[in-house]
Amino acid sequence: MKNIQRRLLLQLISLIAFICISKPLQSQSSQKLVEQSKEVLRKGITYFHSINIEGGYVYHYTLDLSEKWGEGKTDDYTVEVQPPGTPAVGASFLRAYRVLGDPEVLQAAVDAGKALIKGQNDLGGWTHTIRFNKPKDKYVSFDDDQTQRAISFLMDLDKEVDLPELTSAIEKALDMMLKSQLENGGWPHRYPANGSYHDFATFNDQGINDCIRVMLEAHQLYGEDDYLQSLHRVGRFLLISQLPPPQPGWAQQYNEYLQPAWARAFEPPAVCPSASIHNIHSLLDLYLYLGNSTYLEAIPDALRWLEDSQLPNGKWGRFLEIGTNKPLYYDRGRIRVNSIEELSLERRTGYGYENDLSQALVAATARFHQIAKTQPKEFPHEMSTTTSAEGEDLTPMVKEIIASLDEKGRWISFNDQFRKRIKGQRWNGIYRYEDRISSAIFNRNVDLLCGFIERQDGK
Numbered sequence: 001m002k003n004i005q006r007r008l009l010l011q012l013i014s015l016i017a018f019i020c021i022s023k024p025l026q027s028q029s030s031q032k033l034v035e036q037s038k039e040v041l042r043k044g045i046t047y048f049h050s051i052n053i054e055g056g057y058v059y060h061y062t063l064d065l066s067e068k069w070g071e072g073k074t075d076d077y078t079v080e081v082q083p084p085g086t087p088a089v090g091a092s093f094l095r096a097y098r099v100l101g102d103p104e105v106l107q108a109a110v111d112a113g114k115a116l117i118k119g120q121n122d123l124g125g126w127t128h129t130i131r132f133n134k135p136k137d138k139y140v141s142f143d144d145d146q147t148q149r150a151i152s153f154l155m156d157l158d159k160e161v162d163l164p165e166l167t168s169a170i171e172k173a174l175d176m177m178l179k180s181q182l183e184n185g186g187w188p189h190r191y192p193a194n195g196s197y198h199d200f201a202t203f204n205d206q207g208i209n210d211c212i213r214v215m216l217e218a219h220q221l222y223g224e225d226d227y228l229q230s231l232h233r234v235g236r237f238l239l240i241s242q243l244p245p246p247q248p249g250w251a252q253q254y255n256e257y258l259q260p261a262w263a264r265a266f267e268p269p270a271v272c273p274s275a276s277i278h279n280i281h282s283l284l285d286l287y288l289y290l291g292n293s294t295y296l297e298a299i300p301d302a303l304r305w306l307e308d309s310q311l312p313n314g315k316w317g318r319f320l321e322i323g324t325n326k327p328l329y330y331d332r333g334r335i336r337v338n339s340i341e342e343l344s345l346e347r348r349t350g351y352g353y354e355n356d357l358s359q360a361l362v363a364a365t366a367r368f369h370q371i372a373k374t375q376p377k378e379f380p381h382e383m384s385t386t387t388s389a390e391g392e393d394l395t396p397m398v399k400e401i402i403a404s405l406d407e408k409g410r411w412i413s414f415n416d417q418f419r420k421r422i423k424g425q426r427w428n429g430i431y432r433y434e435d436r437i438s439s440a441i442f443n444r445n446v447d448l449l450c451g452f453i454e455r456q457d458g459k
Contacts, residue, residue: 045108054132081126086112091153121139140191142187152213177211197253238250250279262334276302276305315356
């Protein structure tokens with residue numbers, strides 16, 4: 001018995017000694033990785049800032065910078081506003097500045113802001129691109145988070161620097177947001193009205209959802225009552241645009257009579273599961289901020305309908321027919337077909353007619369049940385948009401990011417696949433392969449490095 005006790009005591013002493021030794025070693029190892037992350041972050045940002053055009057950025061570059069792409073091929077006078085272009089890159093610089101405290105990194109963010117200010121049109125917004133050598137567009141686009149992301153970045157930059165031209169640009173943009181809001185409370189695809197589907201209140205590509213984000217940020221930062229009233233109006237629109245049972249979801253776009261409507265020839269009036277999930281998150285954001293429990297009442301029926309709408313293949317149709325709940329597939333020219341396989345190559349590969357929404361639905365359901373248990377003021381308000389994954393061990397990815405930065409400070413996408421375009425012709429299914437520099441990869445890597453550093457520093 002004494003021998004057993006002695007062995008147990010020795011094992012316990014060994015375990016305590018191992019813990020005492022390993023903890024400092026782990027701490028030293030983590031701190032070393034933090035320092036490496038900061039060094040790589042500075043080097044990567046220094047290079048990326050060096051390839052700016054008037055402070056702005058496109059999506060992709062060849063390694064020798066001789067070719068540049070946005071949605072298509074661009075030139076040395078054009079930058080992208082749509083993510084992952086200029087405002088998204090500027091936001092990456094700004095987050096890195098808050099981690100590093102480096103004034104040169106802040107200057108990179110300021111330069112991106114100045115590019116957007118220079119490209120802001122007379123109406124107060126932006127379109128897909130800024131062409132510094134051509135006249136500005138005479139409309140504002142809310143498609144694909146273009147104008148919205150630009151405003152969000154400029155407002156965030158305004159927290160760090162005091163520039164008269166920045167203040168003026170933000171005021172002009174937010175005034176435009178109020179003027180462009182439709183009478184029903186939604187926002188159109190484009191502003192001002194031009195007599196087409198662009199005038200419709202549009203959830204497609206999260207147009208209205210991104211406008212809600214902007215107005216929430218604006219009221220949080222500046223406190224103007226007009227911004228608060230705008231949020232109440234769009235909250236009402238979310239409620240009145242929800243379709244009735246047995247399909248209590250939302251359409252992609254609505255005409256002036258609040259009816260689901262056609263947009264492009266392959267975007268029919270229908271119930272849209274993906275738009276409905278985004279609207280659930282917007283309702284939760286508005287509930288948390290405004291405290292109106294009516295926003296929660298619209299959600300349970302929508303979640304049940306979404307669960308019941310899963311296709312046999314485990315995916316969800318982008319468009320579900322009103323009345324039958326069957327998936328719809330349309331080619332150009334409003335030609336309806338019976339399945340994805342019958343679509344043209346361009347529509348089959350270039351548009352998500354079926355999508356796996358299982359994780360998104362689980363996340364929306366969990367967020368609803370978590371928030372519904374609390375009073376708004378008791379729950380920390382966090383927007384539904386996220387960055388690096390919470391709770392995930394970032395160490396392996398951080399090590400990979402560090403190792404993949406080359407001697408020039410570039411993260412290279414090797415043998416990148418992209419569509420080979422022939423001027424004047426519709427894409428024929430042929431791809432091109434080439435090593436490229438990607439703004440999306442840059443933004444992702446900066447986000448992960450910053451997230452890792454923030455966690456280790458306890459921020």
